Amino acid sequence: MATNETHYTLPRGQVDKPTKVLIVVAPYYRDVADQLIAGARAEIEAWGATHELIEVPGALEVPTAIGMAERMSDFDAYVALGCVIRGETTHYETVCNDSSRGITLLGLQGLCVGNGILTVETKAQADVRAEAEGQNKGGGAAAAALHLLTLARKWGASRKGVGFVPQRDETQLAGDTKGTRDA
Template sequence: MATSQKNLSVIEGSAIPSAADMRFGIVVSEWNSEITNALSKGAYETLMKYGALKENIVKVSVPGTFELTLGAQLMAENGDVDAVICLGCVIQGETPHFTFICQGVSNGITTLNMEYNMPIIFGVLTTNTMEQAQDRAGGKHGNKGDEAAVTAIKMVSLQQNLEEFAQV
């Protein structure tokens, strides 16, 4: 969980498996592109760091964070991927728009996980200010894109291991 003291790029928990035999989709919002491009770069570099092959990573863009869910659904249906990483950034404004977008995309991504039995990763920053977003997109709190990529690797590995176990 991200806090004001936590660096998102310091990965805790179990060892990170090799991503060499995994295929990933990355869906990136064009809205707040300064932030989302940094998240995308972090996710891509982290996947490569853990052995993913360049040809096994496909990236697409969608206009905004709300559109991440349809982008992820299309990727799950047509992308021949093991996981989809959704990257976006919503910054609190003066209207309830922030709440509607955040609720819609979080509910949508949760639903896609269940419907497609595939890891669809929530890599969306929901911050109060641009500065908070910058701090979490390669700034003093690391990069949420790194965290999203590691989550994707771990969840694909979990799914593969459980499928192998079920066949024994």
């Protein structure tokens, strides 16, 4: 069983400048979500960063909310939290695969995202993995996001403008602030 396994984790780091992390959680299983949130908050605070929390209806909406926040706000890193428990239909595979794929695509676009969406067979498995004093997958997801942010800052890469960006009109491209062009 997973509770008896020992895993290596990277040493905890610290942020070198103000850092704002967005925690996006799908609280379908409220007690599991609360444990994931507690672990993520504690890890973020231990790194010296600040955080904000938003809730979305389900795991499929987590990547969308993160993408929106990246375009419309000023967060440095993101933590995706939630829990998907296998049911009687193929919906489980769809939710697991598509939420994970969405988060992976955000990461490939340059966002620093830690994925803490649990995908389990039973509620008991979810409880073991979510417990902040146990496996602490919420804390692990927060640490992953912050480790990625540390790498991005080390390499000096800007995260803005990476991936797909909206097309700008000619006046913006030319730097004309009045919306007209000189002939």
